[in-house]
Amino acid sequence: MPPTKAPNKRMMNNPQPEIKTFDDLAKWCAMSKGELQNHITWCFKRFADFTDYVDHDQYFSCLNDANYIRYNALAIRVTSFQCDEQAVHMVRSTGSTRWRKHKPPRNDTVFLWMGTSPNSHFKSTAGHSPAPLKCLFVIEDPESSVKGLLALVQTFATRPIRQTAR
Amino acid sequence: MQPLHDGSYRRMPPFGVGTTYMVTISAIQRVVHLLPLMPQPDNSRWYLSNTIDLNAFNLFYM
Numbered sequence: 001m002p003p004t005k006a007p008n009k010r011m012m013n014n015p016q017p018e019i020k021t022f023d024d025l026a027k028w029c030a031m032s033k034g035e036l037q038n039h040i041t042w043c044f045k046r047f048a049d050f051t052d053y054v055d056h057d058q059y060f061s062c063l064n065d066a067n068y069i070r071y072n073a074l075a076i077r078v079t080s081f082q083c084d085e086q087a088v089h090m091v092r093s094t095g096s097t098r099w100r101k102h103k104p105p106r107n108d109t110v111f112l113w114m115g116t117s118p119n120s121h122f123k124s125t126a127g128h129s130p131a132p133l134k135c136l137f138v139i140e141d142p143e144s145s146v147k148g149l150l151a152l153v154q155t156f157a158t159r160p161i162r163q164t165a166r
Numbered sequence: 167m168q169p170l171h172d173g174s175y176r177r178m179p180p181f182g183v184g185t186t187y188m189v190t191i192s193a194i195q196r197v198v199h200l201l202p203l204m205p206q207p208d209n210s211r212w213y214l215s216n217t218i219d220l221n222a223f224n225l226f227y228m
Contacts, residue, residue, distance in 0.1 A: 041176065042179055042187075047192065048190055091197055136191075151190075153186070154186040157183040
């Protein structure tokens with residue numbers, strides 16, 4: 001099976017103005033600042049082929065002064081395999097806060113495509129890795145003119161459940 | 167994750183299954199429908215619904 005193409009248009013929805021700084025975001029993600037810095041730099045290196053944050057001290061420290069906005073939702077356009085029609089999948093990550101006043105918190109699970117062969121990784125899910133969302137945010141670094149739409153995820157281990165004859 | 171001897175954290179975080187890491191949203195493909203294996207609130211195993219729609223079915227079997 002050929003690798004599935006990534007959706008061609010995505011949009012963050014429902015910004016949360018209480019998260020604006022690096023410190024706020026680290027607190028929200030329940031991580032130390034150094035740990036969060038490290039996750040962001042390696043995400044840029046692995047997924048966007050942008051290595052400056054990892055390689056250079058001045059860029060690495062720029063992350064402390066960048067602008068951050070956390071969002072509650074992300075709209076993903078998924079193209080039908082039979083035609084060019086697209087469906088919008090709305091995924092939400094509200095952390096421990098309620099979704100819509102009277103509803104419980106929502107942290108949806110998504111499929112990640114890690115760009116690896118479906119024959120060698122996650123065979124039972126055709127190369128996709130299921131992962132619940134923990135945080136959705138946008139980073140804008142005015143120093144290096146970098147803007148990134150990032151998601152913090154925690155992956156599940158997948159395997160088929162075999163039925164046994166009685 | 168512990169800092170290095172110089173106090174920095176610049177080393178590759180684990181990207182394996184069961185770990186927490188960061189991705190760009192271009193790596194997100196679609197929503198997943200999970201059904202709990204056990205009804206208890208502390209359930210940690212899930213069925214992955216592969217027949218939620220034709221796209222999901224095609225993703226697994228075509």
